[in-house]
Amino acid sequence: MRLVAENVSRSFGPRRVFGPLSFATEPGRVLGVAGANGSGKTTLVKVLAGLLRPSAGSVRLEDAGRPGSRIGVREAAGAIGWCAPDLSLYGELTPAENLEFFARVAGRLPTREELEERIASVGLDPRRLRSIRTRFLSTGQRQRLKLAYSVLSSPAVLLLDEPGSNLDEAGHRAVTAIVAEQRGRGSVVLATNDPAELALADERVTL
Amino acid sequence: MQVLGTAGKVVLGLGMAVVLWAAFLYAHPAESFVGESSRIVFFHVPTAWISALAFLLAAIHSGLYLKTRKMERDDAAAAAARLGILFCVLATVTGSLFAKVMWNSYWNWDPRQTSIVLLLLVYGAYLGLRQAIEEPERRATLSAAYALIAFVSVPFLMFAVPRMYASLHPDTVINARGRIEMSPDIKLVFFSSMIAFTALFAWMYALDVKATRLVRRLSERTGGFEA
Amino acid sequence: MILRAAAAVFVKDLRTEWRTRVAINALLLFAFSVLVLVGYAVGPTRLTLEDRPVVNSVLLWIVLFFSAMTGLSRSFVNEEETGTAAALRLSAPPASVFLGKLLGNLALLGVVMAVVVPLFLALMSFGIAAPGLFLAVLALGGVGIAAASTFIAAIVSKTAAKGALFAVLATPLLLPPLVAAVTGTQIAATGPESAAGLDAVRLLFAYDGLMVTASFLLFDAVWRE
Numbered sequence: 001m002r003l004v005a006e007n008v009s010r011s012f013g014p015r016r017v018f019g020p021l022s023f024a025t026e027p028g029r030v031l032g033v034a035g036a037n038g039s040g041k042t043t044l045v046k047v048l049a050g051l052l053r054p055s056a057g058s059v060r061l062e063d064a065g066r067p068g069s070r071i072g073v074r075e076a077a078g079a080i081g082w083c084a085p086d087l088s089l090y091g092e093l094t095p096a097e098n099l100e101f102f103a104r105v106a107g108r109l110p111t112r113e114e115l116e117e118r119i120a121s122v123g124l125d126p127r128r129l130r131s132i133r134t135r136f137l138s139t140g141q142r143q144r145l146k147l148a149y150s151v152l153s154s155p156a157v158l159l160l161d162e163p164g165s166n167l168d169e170a171g172h173r174a175v176t177a178i179v180a181e182q183r184g185r186g187s188v189v190l191a192t193n194d195p196a197e198l199a200l201a202d203e204r205v206t207l
Numbered sequence: 208m209q210v211l212g213t214a215g216k217v218v219l220g221l222g223m224a225v226v227l228w229a230a231f232l233y234a235h236p237a238e239s240f241v242g243e244s245s246r247i248v249f250f251h252v253p254t255a256w257i258s259a260l261a262f263l264l265a266a267i268h269s270g271l272y273l274k275t276r277k278m279e280r281d282d283a284a285a286a287a288a289r290l291g292i293l294f295c296v297l298a299t300v301t302g303s304l305f306a307k308v309m310w311n312s313y314w315n316w317d318p319r320q321t322s323i324v325l326l327l328l329v330y331g332a333y334l335g336l337r338q339a340i341e342e343p344e345r346r347a348t349l350s351a352a353y354a355l356i357a358f359v360s361v362p363f364l365m366f367a368v369p370r371m372y373a374s375l376h377p378d379t380v381i382n383a384r385g386r387i388e389m390s391p392d393i394k395l396v397f398f399s400s401m402i403a404f405t406a407l408f409a410w411m412y413a414l415d416v417k418a419t420r421l422v423r424r425l426s427e428r429t430g431g432f433e434a
Numbered sequence: 435m436i437l438r439a440a441a442a443v444f445v446k447d448l449r450t451e452w453r454t455r456v457a458i459n460a461l462l463l464f465a466f467s468v469l470v471l472v473g474y475a476v477g478p479t480r481l482t483l484e485d486r487p488v489v490n491s492v493l494l495w496i497v498l499f500f501s502a503m504t505g506l507s508r509s510f511v512n513e514e515e516t517g518t519a520a521a522l523r524l525s526a527p528p529a530s531v532f533l534g535k536l537l538g539n540l541a542l543l544g545v546v547m548a549v550v551v552p553l554f555l556a557l558m559s560f561g562i563a564a565p566g567l568f569l570a571v572l573a574l575g576g577v578g579i580a581a582a583s584t585f586i587a588a589i590v591s592k593t594a595a596k597g598a599l600f601a602v603l604a605t606p607l608l609l610p611p612l613v614a615a616v617t618g619t620q621i622a623a624t625g626p627e628s629a630a631g632l633d634a635v636r637l638l639f640a641y642d643g644l645m646v647t648a649s650f651l652l653f654d655a656v657w658r659e
Binding site for chain 1: 439442443450453518
């Protein structure tokens, strides 16, 4: 599926944050979004995720095989994965319980092995974290868990906003691995100022 | 562009003056009411009707805002709620004066009085909610949702709760037997007053909507959030 | 699908509440303090026999109403304050969020009622002549309070004032069912079930149905504003 943005812009009251912008993601490719602090990267990603209404224009999902088939981004449950600084998981639940909850509300019942595999894939030790509530994790560990959450539903489009923040060397490798994994499944929008991460992008939009 | 031209203003002003004159000097007091107290019907019922109309408009425009997301709808809903409260207060005061003359107390928690106070509370809360939100789109969405859910509970205030107690309120204009029982002179003045008040409201409403829209546009241009 | 997701939201909230016990402790402590205050100030013997049904019914619903106002906004306000609302918005169908939260608030209010009502009856020597009617009024009144509170909580969680605004917005909406519940309780206290008692039950039932339906329909607009 392609994520298509047409003349999208967003304002808060009188203040225009970004846009109007038009672009589309392609399966197997990574779209980089660059721009200085305050240029609206985070807001753009939220609009793409359907978490914010665009002030003008539209964001739609399009079946790659059938151009013209259009789904509003808000109606496409599970098609979009999102990891961003304003994403928070439940502090009182353990990492596995968090992932299990989000899978359940999306209508799936993952087994314990699947959950632990997901947790291990971002470099966390599922056995050691089994009885630890998420609020006791370090900031970097939480960032990794958020990455695991973002690909939980095997999304067609993965939106990553500063995915490498607070991560160590191994964490950055986990980001690279997740981007590579997503290429095989769909497309990636990667909003970042990290040159190493931007190097993963095939195309680039600068705000 | 002017909301109402000079000719319109003259007609409206003269009309209101004639209604005022007729209410006090032309119509005869109705039987079975203390003294001249029945004359309040020419003011009480129109203000009550206008407040109901205004709250209905607020609900309709709120619904349309959620559907179309046009800020003009939000301006219209806010203006309607404000004017609804104004006319609701007028209806409360005129009703209260009547109660003093008829039953010798301004306020006796008659079901009608109770439900009108609840209405004031509901739409007062609506305006409070509007003031608590700075961002225009968010304010419009959340207050529209509140206006609609409040509108759902209004029928309970107006009809259901009063029915549970005996009310001293005189028969409503169209009474339980489904007829309008008024002498011809009272009927004439009453309906003229209804028309005059409705025209007055329509003018005030158009002015308020226009003013609200201008303030919003101005704040969009200057970059401030002040409504 | 919606129901299963709603159950997941409900279980998640229950689990979080069980681990922190913030809402239930605040609610019960508040309810208990008010009970003590009312019991001490009014007591069972201060009132004349004919005053008891009226005053006690009003006091009981005031205790329940204010307890609800202290605790029922918690679950939505929490989601916005801790920033988990965004992930929930992205992953869960809106209807399941509302249903799950409504169930959670019903459970919370149910626990408070289960503690407060027997205590109140005992402390105030408040006898109930028609227990069936009384239970129906309690249940239907509770559903009405929970439904309106859940929807208002979703609204105020998106404003800066949050808690301060909650009672202001919820009170006018809750007055009709509270008036009916007080009347119903009064009738249940004084005598056998009557037409007036049934009127109160019918009114509560209609309010609940309308409130649940309307908030269900409007929730999507508020939640994904």
